[in-house]
Amino acid sequence: MEFLLFLGRRVLWSILVLVGLSIVIFAIARGMPGDPARLALGPRATQEQVADLNSKLGLDRPLYEQYGLFVAGLARGDLGRSLLTERPVNDDIRDTFAATFELVLATITIAFVIGVPLGVAAARWKDRWPDNAVRLVAIISAVTPSFFLALLLQILAGYVLHILPTTGRLPPNMAFSPDITGLITMDSILHWRWDVFGEALRYLLLPSIALAAATMGQIARITRASMIDVASQDYIEAARAFGVPERLRVFKYMLRPAFVPPLTISGLEFASLIGNAFVVELVFAWPGMAAYGVRTILQKDLNAVMGVVIVSGVFFVIVNLLIDLLVGFVDPRVRIRGRR
Amino acid sequence: MAEFETVPIEPMRLSNSYQNWYRFSRNPTAVIGAVIVIISILAAILAPYITPYPEHVGAVVNFRARHLPPSGEYWFGTDNVGRDIFTRVIFGARISLLLALVVLGTAVPVGTVLGLLAGYFGGWTETIIMRLTDIALAIPPLVMALAVAAVLSPDLINSMLAIAALWWTWHTRLIYSITRQLRGQEFVEAAETLGASKFHILFREILPNCVSAIAVKTSLDCGFVILVGASLSFLGLGIQPPTPDLGTMVSQGSAFLPDFWWESILPGFAILFIALGFNLLGDGLRDLFDVQEVR
Numbered sequence: 001m002e003f004l005l006f007l008g009r010r011v012l013w014s015i016l017v018l019v020g021l022s023i024v025i026f027a028i029a030r031g032m033p034g035d036p037a038r039l040a041l042g043p044r045a046t047q048e049q050v051a052d053l054n055s056k057l058g059l060d061r062p063l064y065e066q067y068g069l070f071v072a073g074l075a076r077g078d079l080g081r082s083l084l085t086e087r088p089v090n091d092d093i094r095d096t097f098a099a100t101f102e103l104v105l106a107t108i109t110i111a112f113v114i115g116v117p118l119g120v121a122a123a124r125w126k127d128r129w130p131d132n133a134v135r136l137v138a139i140i141s142a143v144t145p146s147f148f149l150a151l152l153l154q155i156l157a158g159y160v161l162h163i164l165p166t167t168g169r170l171p172p173n174m175a176f177s178p179d180i181t182g183l184i185t186m187d188s189i190l191h192w193r194w195d196v197f198g199e200a201l202r203y204l205l206l207p208s209i210a211l212a213a214a215t216m217g218q219i220a221r222i223t224r225a226s227m228i229d230v231a232s233q234d235y236i237e238a239a240r241a242f243g244v245p246e247r248l249r250v251f252k253y254m255l256r257p258a259f260v261p262p263l264t265i266s267g268l269e270f271a272s273l274i275g276n277a278f279v280v281e282l283v284f285a286w287p288g289m290a291a292y293g294v295r296t297i298l299q300k301d302l303n304a305v306m307g308v309v310i311v312s313g314v315f316f317v318i319v320n321l322l323i324d325l326l327v328g329f330v331d332p333r334v335r336i337r338g339r340r
Numbered sequence: 341m342a343e344f345e346t347v348p349i350e351p352m353r354l355s356n357s358y359q360n361w362y363r364f365s366r367n368p369t370a371v372i373g374a375v376i377v378i379i380s381i382l383a384a385i386l387a388p389y390i391t392p393y394p395e396h397v398g399a400v401v402n403f404r405a406r407h408l409p410p411s412g413e414y415w416f417g418t419d420n421v422g423r424d425i426f427t428r429v430i431f432g433a434r435i436s437l438l439l440a441l442v443v444l445g446t447a448v449p450v451g452t453v454l455g456l457l458a459g460y461f462g463g464w465t466e467t468i469i470m471r472l473t474d475i476a477l478a479i480p481p482l483v484m485a486l487a488v489a490a491v492l493s494p495d496l497i498n499s500m501l502a503i504a505a506l507w508w509t510w511h512t513r514l515i516y517s518i519t520r521q522l523r524g525q526e527f528v529e530a531a532e533t534l535g536a537s538k539f540h541i542l543f544r545e546i547l548p549n550c551v552s553a554i555a556v557k558t559s560l561d562c563g564f565v566i567l568v569g570a571s572l573s574f575l576g577l578g579i580q581p582p583t584p585d586l587g588t589m590v591s592q593g594s595a596f597l598p599d600f601w602w603e604s605i606l607p608g609f610a611i612l613f614i615a616l617g618f619n620l621l622g623d624g625l626r627d628l629f630d631v632q633e634v635r
Contacts, residue, residue, distance in 0.1 A: 145612065151604060298576065317478050
């Protein structure tokens with residue numbers, strides 16, 4: 001029951017954030033100087049054409065009415081038409097989102113699978129060489145621009161060692177359409193195509209490492225700090241006094257509470273992860289939503305850009321909602337107090 | 341959304357300054373960071389005097405010297421139109437540091453004041469300010485800058501404004517959590533009892549206790565703002581050519597990879613170097629002031 005209450009409060013809160021987000025995005029799209037219809041039609045359009053498009057898009061109505069139309073469009077899932085591809089923005093985003101989602105999933109997996117053990121090791125051997133090494137790795141990975149890391153990986157693995165492909169999602173001669181989930185790795189398993197799965201993983205590896213580095217560094221840092229914090233708690237001292245073996249202490253009694261801060265941080269870190277996806281997808285020619293966003297921005301394709309911004313924001317809010325629920329699951333105190 | 345708990349910070353007093361300096365100088369991370377930051381800032385200020393070819397900042401073309409590898413004459417080699425990359429990297433660092441200065445110069449004061457107000461007054465003030473930060477946090481800064489660039493024109497000023505418009509949230513959250521803890525402490529209550537003005541309490545009683553946390557956060561942020569700025573110019577949304585910009589240099593040089601690697605790799609390392617300096621400094625300051633993880 002109390003978990004349901006927690007869930008309800010959290011969902012309600014996410015909806016409020018989304019409403020705020022829609023206002024901000026509407027303000028950027030409409031409140032900025034410059035005439036969207038003029039932008040869309042280009043400098044050679046006549047005054048009548050501009051006025052015509054303005055009334056067609058509803059831009060001649062009062063702002064609150066326009067906002068209403070905008071939200072109604074969003075609620076129907078209608079993001080307007082892209083000027084670049086001349087297709088509905090929804091279709092473009094639906095086609096590209098899966099690639100981005102696959103990349104982000106792989107990235108988060110890498111960041112946690114490597115970051116958490118590094119943090120635990122650093123805390124276990126605090127102020128000794130493993131700690132210093134992890135600290136160095138964490139700082140370097142946090143300050144390397146992801147586009148730069150992407151280029152370095154591309155040169156190293158692609159041109160020098162020739163071990164991994166550097167652009168795209170699959171080899172050009174491999175015909176496979178991910179028609180179930182849109183994720184090639186997932187669908188190839190469902191279709192029992194292990195050759196495709198292997199190739200997809202190889203193509204996924206470099207972009208996701210480039211994207212994961214910064215988050216992994218943060219996670220390692222936070223895990224270290226929170227493991228050290230938990231280690232000084234009375235109940236851990238007590239467990240030590242009772243002679244509970246170290247392995248049991250670390251993995252059973254310390255890891256679970258210490259896991260909460262990195263989990264929360266990863267939710268906030270997710271914003272910069274989405275941001276970095278824009279450059280990483282560009283470098284690796286990954287056919288995702290972010291690459292689509294970059295192309296449309298350079299073409300001043302307002303509907304498409306706003307669509308990408310909205311979907312990124314919604315994605316962020318949903319991920320944070322899921323993370324908070326996960327935190328509530330890991331740490332029962334959160335469910336009762338509601339907030340940390 | 342998630343809250344940060346921050347442990348109250350020891351107030352920084354003048355009488356401690358010698359002690360602080362001693363501890364600072366014994367902390368290798370902080371010292372290395374400070375040295376890198378000072379070198380970067382000096383190089384940026386003195387750029388016209390220390391660079392070998394200051395005229396290469398503009399649209400100079402020297403086809404006989406194009407794509408030359410690093411040498412004694414051209415330390416970082418030359419680019420595709422024969423300009424000295426070392427010179428352009430130093431001038432590019434100027435832009436990066438300016439970006440950090442402008443963004444944090446607006447975001448830190450705004451974020452701090454809002455955090456103080458939300459933390460001290462509570463109630464509606466708190467609700468409105470903190471919910472605004474939650475919304476702003478839902479938009480990645482890079483994505484926001486992209487959106488603004490799409491509506492206005494893609495240039496440095498617009499990108500800076502867009503980043504600054506979101507960056508204050510981190511400072512608000514930090515100052516808010518400190519203020520909330522200080523609100524009930526004796527020295528604040530004493531000031532209230534003596535009838536001190538709200539202004540006095542906020543800026544003379546509470547703010548000085550936030551200084552070390554702000555210093556740590558701002559130093560770390562300098563590095564991150566420079567990274568976001570570099571990403572924007574990598575995407576073609578930074579300062580427009582021929583003015584040198586580190587991100588733009590990496591992106592233009594990447595067309596000539598891997599043969600003329602120095603054209604993108606060396607400017608890339610320059611970004612890394614500056615960001616590393618601010619990060620090490622921030623990390624060192626954190627140890628010094630004993631501030632808990634702020635990001």
